[in-house]
């Protein structure tokens with residue numbers, strides 16, 4: 001078919017130093033132990049389910065980068081609580097805090113990875129970080145490497161790094177250290193919160209191939225005290241933000257994270273913290289759904305069989321006709337034979353185009369425009385899978 005030749009191919013799985021307490025009342029609400037018992041797992045316990053591994057923006061920090069980050073951190077001998085709110089298997093958190101006696105907390109959405117993390121960190125919550133509550137100003141170290149994706153909903157389409165940073169930075173105590181791993185351009189999204197709430201920021205580019213592919217950077221920062229924030233002048237904040245916006249576009253000019261740290265961040269001590277999950281227990285619901293009469297009724301609407309039209313067209317189809325039919329999903333099905341035998345499925349996806357303009361006063365305006373594009377998923381008889389979309393390229 002024509003569309004097979006016109007698209008490029010990618011396999012699914014290939015996928016410097018800046019400047020020298022209010023708080024979320026929700027975050028400090030009393031905790032509900034019942035919710036916690038249901039969803040969270042203490043070290044060594046078995047999570048309710050080990051489902052197939054979901055990607056969910058999973059791009060683990062390369063081990064070498066984690067070791068380099070470790071060399072930047074100086075821990076005290078006293079009790080210290082550290083958290084990775086998007087922990088994956090927990091390996092990055094363990095490596096970044098290796099050799100010291102700390103209490104490691106982790107949050108991870110994917111059940112499989114959460115279970116893995118439960119084997120090596122002290123406490124894991126399997127669930128959505130945005131449904132987790134933690135007392136503000138309680139943690140010594142926050143290691144944040146948020147999923148690489150966009151939150152897409154009817155009214156909002158905000159960068160994950162900003163949403164995760166805004167949700168979790170308050171949990172750090174004043175003087176606590178933030179280790180933020182994001183694609184370099186994500187700095188622009190986080191500029192406000194970083195400029196206002198963090199001092200002594202240092203930014204490096206990650207150089208391992210998996211990291212440079214996504215132009216990842218690491219930012220170290222120390223959370224300001226309330227007093228330090230109050231002393232900040234508007235122009236200081238503006239200058240720090242502008243600098244972050246410039247750095248967001250200068251990945252290749254940033255210094256690479258060195259093997260031996262060229263500065264140290266002192267991680268302050270802290271007592272134990274209590275993380276509470278207030279979200280929906282998804283696994284439990286999944287088990288209960290088949291016995292729910294309401295769900296059976298709704299299922300008829302939610303999972304209505306696709307409308308299928310069959311028959312022979314009166315005249316041969318032109319290329320344009322085929323294009324319209326494929327992109328509207330009406331030619332989904334099985335094609336080819338021999339090694340080319342494959343299942344093809346089209347869908348519409350929402351994409352966001354981002355434009356940045358900087359005027360003569362160094363003020364950067366960021367515009368985002370949403371539109372729909374097409375995406376084709378292919379599964380070949382030999383097990384090869386592929387997603388062809390605008391971002392696809394030869395692998």
Ligand SMILES: C[S@@+](CC[C@H](N)C(=O)[O-])C[C@H]1O[C@@H](n2cnc3c(N)ncnc32)[C@H](O)[C@@H]1O
Nearest residue numbers: 056059060061086087088092109128129145147
């Ligand atoms: C980029 S990976 C980072 C993994 C690990 N921290 C590391 O550095 O290797 C992001 C992780 O966040 C998880 N994740 C995605 N959305 C999440 C959410 N809403 N709450 C908690 N974890 C989430 C993904 O499943 C994935 O494992």
